[in-house]
Amino acid sequence: MNMAIINGHVIDPSQNIDGPKDVSIKGRKIQGLYPRGKAPEADKIIDAADCIVVPGLVDIHTHLREPGFEYKETIQTGTMAAVKGGFTTVCCMPNTDPVNDSVEVTEFIREKSLKEGACSVYPIGAITTGQKSEELTELEALLKAGCIAFSDDGRPVTNSLIMRRALEYSKIFNVPIISHCEDLMLSEGGVMNEGFVSTIVGLRGIPKAAEETMVARDLSLCELTGGRLHIAHVSTAGSVKLIRDAKSRGINVTAETCPHYFSLTDEAIISYDTNLKVNPPIRTADDVEAIKEGLKDGTIDAIATDHAPHHLDDKNLEFDAAAFGISDLETAFALGLRLVDQGILDLKHLIRKMTLTPSNIMGIRKGSLVVDSDADVAIIDTEKEFKVDSSEFLSKGKNSPFNRWPLKGTVEKTISAGKVCEWK
Amino acid sequence: MIKSKDLLGIKELTSEEIYHILDTASGFRDVLKRDIKKVPPLRGKTVVSLFFEPSTRTKTSFALAAKRLSADFVNFSVSTSSVVKGESIRDTALTIQALGADFVVIRHGSSGVPHFLSSILDMSVINAGDGANEHPTQALLDLFTIQSHKKSFKGLNVAIVGDIAHSRVAKSNIYALKKLGAEVRLICPPTLTPAGIEKLGVEVFHSMDEGVKKTDVIMTLRLQLERQSKGFLPSLKEYYKLYGLTTERLKLAKHNAMVMHPGPMNRGVEIGSAVADGPQSVILEQVTNGLAVRMAVLYLLAGVKK
Numbered sequence: 001m002n003m004a005i006i007n008g009h010v011i012d013p014s015q016n017i018d019g020p021k022d023v024s025i026k027g028r029k030i031q032g033l034y035p036r037g038k039a040p041e042a043d044k045i046i047d048a049a050d051c052i053v054v055p056g057l058v059d060i061h062t063h064l065r066e067p068g069f070e071y072k073e074t075i076q077t078g079t080m081a082a083v084k085g086g087f088t089t090v091c092c093m094p095n096t097d098p099v100n101d102s103v104e105v106t107e108f109i110r111e112k113s114l115k116e117g118a119c120s121v122y123p124i125g126a127i128t129t130g131q132k133s134e135e136l137t138e139l140e141a142l143l144k145a146g147c148i149a150f151s152d153d154g155r156p157v158t159n160s161l162i163m164r165r166a167l168e169y170s171k172i173f174n175v176p177i178i179s180h181c182e183d184l185m186l187s188e189g190g191v192m193n194e195g196f197v198s199t200i201v202g203l204r205g206i207p208k209a210a211e212e213t214m215v216a217r218d219l220s221l222c223e224l225t226g227g228r229l230h231i232a233h234v235s236t237a238g239s240v241k242l243i244r245d246a247k248s249r250g251i252n253v254t255a256e257t258c259p260h261y262f263s264l265t266d267e268a269i270i271s272y273d274t275n276l277k278v279n280p281p282i283r284t285a286d287d288v289e290a291i292k293e294g295l296k297d298g299t300i301d302a303i304a305t306d307h308a309p310h311h312l313d314d315k316n317l318e319f320d321a322a323a324f325g326i327s328d329l330e331t332a333f334a335l336g337l338r339l340v341d342q343g344i345l346d347l348k349h350l351i352r353k354m355t356l357t358p359s360n361i362m363g364i365r366k367g368s369l370v371v372d373s374d375a376d377v378a379i380i381d382t383e384k385e386f387k388v389d390s391s392e393f394l395s396k397g398k399n400s401p402f403n404r405w406p407l408k409g410t411v412e413k414t415i416s417a418g419k420v421c422e423w424k
Numbered sequence: 425m426i427k428s429k430d431l432l433g434i435k436e437l438t439s440e441e442i443y444h445i446l447d448t449a450s451g452f453r454d455v456l457k458r459d460i461k462k463v464p465p466l467r468g469k470t471v472v473s474l475f476f477e478p479s480t481r482t483k484t485s486f487a488l489a490a491k492r493l494s495a496d497f498v499n500f501s502v503s504t505s506s507v508v509k510g511e512s513i514r515d516t517a518l519t520i521q522a523l524g525a526d527f528v529v530i531r532h533g534s535s536g537v538p539h540f541l542s543s544i545l546d547m548s549v550i551n552a553g554d555g556a557n558e559h560p561t562q563a564l565l566d567l568f569t570i571q572s573h574k575k576s577f578k579g580l581n582v583a584i585v586g587d588i589a590h591s592r593v594a595k596s597n598i599y600a601l602k603k604l605g606a607e608v609r610l611i612c613p614p615t616l617t618p619a620g621i622e623k624l625g626v627e628v629f630h631s632m633d634e635g636v637k638k639t640d641v642i643m644t645l646r647l648q649l650e651r652q653s654k655g656f657l658p659s660l661k662e663y664y665k666l667y668g669l670t671t672e673r674l675k676l677a678k679h680n681a682m683v684m685h686p687g688p689m690n691r692g693v694e695i696g697s698a699v700a701d702g703p704q705s706v707i708l709e710q711v712t713n714g715l716a717v718r719m720a721v722l723y724l725l726a727g728v729k730k
Contacts, residue, residue, distance in 0.1 A: 196620030200435075202535035202557025202592060205619060272536035318513055320534035320555070 002026050003418065004039040008048030008379060012055055013352035014368035023053055025375040028418040032371050046420070048379045051412055054351050056088025056119070056376030057333060058358040058367045061153070061178075061232055061256060061304035063325070064090070064121070067108060068097025073309040073396045075109065078329070079118040081307070081395035083421040085329040086411040088119045088376035089359070089366045090307075094126040095154035101126035101137045106145040119416040120376070122148045122364060127166045127177060133159040136166060143173055148362050151178035153232060156214055158184060163218065167227030176230040176254070176361060181214035181239070182280065191320055193266040193281040201269055203319055206281050212238040219246045222253055230361055231255040233306050235280040237290030244299040254361045255294075256304040259335035260326055262291045264401060274315045274322035275401040278308070292344045295353065302358040303350075305332045309397020327397035331388055333380065334407035340382075341408070347382070375418035384410040394423060429728045430542045430549040431721055433558035434599040442603060446568050448720035449713070456492070456716055465723055466495035472525040474500045474516065475552070476532040481687055481711065482552050482561075486529050489718035498525070517541045527722065530554070548725045556590050556618075561721060562686050563596035565714040567604070569706055570641055572713075573682055577604035583635055583677075585611040585667060586645030586694055587656075589618045593686045594645060598624055611635035611667065615656040632667050639677045643684045644669050644694045660693050670696045674704065682706050 003025040010021035010033060022039035024031040031040070059082065065073035073081075075092075082090050092109065094100030100109065106123050113121035125147035129135045131154065139150065150170065156179070157163040166177050187210040192198050194205020215231060219242060222229035231243060234257045243255050264282045276282060294300040308325025315322050336354060339345045345353070355367035365373060390403040414421045426441055434442070455463055471490040473483050483499065490497040500520055502510065510516075513532070520528055527548045530538050535555030542549045553559040567577075574580055582601050588594045588610050598621075601608050608626040610617070622628055629635030636642060647663060657663050669683065683695075683705045691697045700707060 194619050196623050199618040199620055202555045202595065204556075272539050313512070316512070316514055318532065318534040318537045318540055 001044065001418070002040070002042040003044045003046065004042035005046045005048050005053055005377065005379065006039060007036070008051050008053035010053045010369065011348055011351050012369040013348055013356045014055070015370055018348050023369060023377060025415070025418050028375055030369050030371060030373050030375050033369060046379070046413060050383070051379045051381045052347070054378050054380065055355040055367045055369050056378050056414060056416060057086045057354045058089040059087045059305050059307065059329065060091045060302060060358040060362055061258070062090040062092050062307045062329070063095070063309065064092040065096065065309060066112065067105065072311050072314070075112045075121065076116040076118070077394060077396050078307070078309070079113065079121060080423060081329040081393060083118045083414040083416055084394050084411060084423045085331070086333050086378035086380060086414055087329060088378070088414060088416045089122065089364070090119065091122045091124050091148065091362060093124055093151060093153040095131060099126050099131050101129050101131070103141050103145040106142055106147055110146045118421055120366065120374070122146070122362065124149045124151050124153070124178065126150065127152045127157055128162060131155050133157050133162055136162065136169060139170060139173060143175065148364055149176045149178055149230070151180065151232065153178060153180045156180050156182045156184065160217060160221070164221045164225060167221055167225040167229060171225070171227050174228065175363065176228045178230045178232050179214070179218045180232050181211050181218060183210045183213050186210035186213070191277060192269050193283045195266065195284055197266040197269060201272065203269070208236040208238055208283065211236050211280050212242060215239045215242050219243070219251060219253060223251050226252065229253045233258050233261070233280055233304070234291065234294070234300055235261045235283050235287065237287045240290045240294035240299055244294065244297070247299060254301045255299065256302040256358070257291050257295065257300050258304055258306045259328060259332045260401070262288055262295070262339065263335050268401065272319050273401060274317065274319055275326065275399050275403070277319060277322050277324055278326050279324040292339065295339065296344050301353065302361060303332070303336055303353045304358065305329050307395070309395050310399045311396070312398065315399050325399065326401060327390070327393060327395050327399045329395060330393050331400060331402045331407065333411065334409040335402070337382060337409040375415060377415040378411055379413040380409060380411050382409045384408065386410055426724045426728055429725060430538070431560055431725060432538050432542060432549065432551050434560050434563050434596045434603070435558065439603045442564070442567065442600060445564055445717070445720050445724060446571060448724055449568050449716040452719040453713065453716040462492055462494060464494045466490065466493040466726055469495040469526045469726060470524065471495050471497045471527040471529060471722065472500050472520050473497070473529045474502065474520065476502055477553070479531055482531065485714045486552065486718050489715050489722060492715070493719055493722055495722065513537060513540070514544060517545055521545050521547050527725070550721060550725070553592055555592065556595070557592055558596045559592040560596050561714070561718055562593050563600040564721070565710055565717040566597055566643065566684060567600055568713045568717050569684065569710050570682065573706070574640060577601065577606045580606040580641065581609070581639045582606050582641040582643065583609045583611055583639040584643045584645065585632065585635070585669065587616045587647050587651060588612045588621065588645070589616040590648065591645050597643065598626055609635050609639065613657065613667065616651070632673060633676060636673055636676045639681055641682045641684060642669060642674070642677055646686065646688060647690055647694050649690070664693055668694060668696060669699050671698050671702070674699055684710060687711065
């Protein structure tokens with residue numbers, strides 16, 4: 001089947017395109033971009049008037065929870081949430097049950113996502129068996145089964161020697177090692193950022209140094225080994241500074257942050273709303289400013305969601321006992337658009353950080369509308385206002401601190417591999 | 425008038441409300457001096473205590489306060505063991521409400537639990553200590569005790585000594601004393617100083633000798649003995665040497681300085697016996713006053729329209 005998306009404003013950073021274009025899709029592939037009205041005839045016409053037409057967004061940090069925690073999310077519900085949020089590619093973290101440290105689990109995720117997934121799913125394999133920081137997983141076998149990168153996300157690799165080996169050994173395959181930077185001794189028992197606000201509410205703090213000391217360690221190891229390091233969910237001004245400095249010295253590092261780290265400060269926790277509980281924690285206004293600066297100057301390459309859905313029972317508890325995590329897929333782009341309104345990023349730059357750069361970090365052919373690439377497209381009305389209603393999330397996780405926030409920017413249609421996704 | 429049906433913390437009270445509670449407590453103190461110590465205002469009301477941390481004195485104080493006001497008092501036993509995962513706090517609280525209680529007096533190791541319960545319950549929630557957040561009735565009874573010895577809070581110099589970082593008593597007292605115009609100094613080792621605390625308008629001292637100079641009131645805090653194993657302190661002996669309230673140190677304060685302690689005391693750790701039992705100590709008076717203050721809180725909250 002042929003499809004044409006007409007009257008839209010195409011932004012495709014991979015080809016440096018930012019203007020009125022029609023998009024032609026043939027089967028599962030992009031046939032080409034054409035001047036308005038010049039697209040070849042098609043069986044199906046989609047009118048994208050007043051909308052931007054962009055490559056389907058790419059999330060390199062998603063928790064789909066399957067296998068093991070299907071009551072929190074499944075591959076099916078997680079990918080539905082993704083396409084509703086404009087994402088057509090998600091890279092899922094291995095902290096499932098069992099952990100994705102084996103060919104069997106990777107194949108299970110691949111097969112299940114091909115059968116039930118609404119978009120492309122790329123598994124991220126564990127760096128160490130059982131995420132225990134003891135032994136490396138079989139990287140070659142996992143890559144062959146479909147993994148694209150490695151991470152022990154949810155946990156740091158506590159053993160510095162193993163982290164060194166991971167960065168060294170992964171050079172055979174030129175794949176990124178994604179680091180969840182947290183010194184568990186420093187963060188022990190903490191549930192929010194350590195600072196004045198944690199003092200006021202009386203909750204145990206996680207100091208910024210718990211993240212920064214590990215960022216510094218991993219940058220050192222990256223320099224030592226020449227491996228490919230990707231720093232997940234950067235949350236502090238100090239981390240931004242360390243990464244900026246490392247990049248200026250030519251260290252092979254990339255970094256991501258998440259919408260909550262540039263949209264919220266820890267002051268919100270005065271309410272004890274457990275939807276604000278996330279790891280790393282929401283920091284202070286100074287950190288938010290530094291994260292924005294890092295996004296602007298390229299220190300932070302990509303915006304990822306760290307979509308971490310939880311069941312209500314895991315959140316409807318005292319703050320100390322509630323689970324860490326935010327259901328982010330369905331609000332991420334609209335929160336990103338606020339950066340455009342604030343003059344931090346221009347729209348093209350934002351799209352780049354949610355399509356092309358994340359794809360490049362992971363080494364996948366996604367996030368582009370170039371001829372013959374996968375027909376993954378998001379059609380977004382960047383002016384349309386809406387109020388977040390987490391009860392309407394397609395994700396099983398309704399745990400959003402952005403519930404009831406007025407935002408701008410609605411995903412009107414998402415096309416994944418040439419198929420229009422239905423969710424309305 | 426008290427505006428809220430709940431007593432969550434001193435943070436949430438105005439100075440007028442604080443004075444109103446103290447004035448009311450003063451009336452109940454007179455009641456407690458009578459031969460017949462029981463009055464009828466809460467007859468037919470039920471107070472349930474829900475304590476997730478071990479406590480004898482606070483629970484007993486609330487129980488007696490409720491009984492002196494003719495309320496029924498029931499203790500809802502919960503396992504305080506963190507190993508046994510019981511029902512959720514939400515379910516427990518809703519159960520107590522369904523039993524028809526009018527007040528729940530809650531103590532929990534997690535900060536914010538009273539606030540969480542307040543958002544789901546129609547009944548009155550009284551915070552009897554939540555994590556490192558607040559212990560409002562302790563601060564109120566401390567104020568009440570100070571008030572009966574000093575003319576005014578304005579300009580009064582109060583030193584709080586010890587493990588400020590983990591102390592809900594310190595936090596509630598800081599808020600309360602600042603609201604009433606007192607000057608507050610905190611004396612604590614750097615490892616037990618909470619982040620950014622000076623933003624509350626208090627002065628922080630790491631030297632006890634410096635900190636107690638010319639103070640009107642010295643509040644010593646209980647040191648949880650496990651702080652040593654967590655690396656906050658090298659030894660209890662060293663703690664006493666640096667921060668223990670001894671007779672010599674007390675001499676650095678004003679001659680009529682009051683010595684207070686929320687109890688239970690670790691003699692020889694945060695306070696010397698000669699000071700605890702000495703003429704400047706009001707520690708047992710605090711306990712007696714706790715009863716009057718808790719009666720006042722129950723009485724006033726019962727009058728708030730829900």
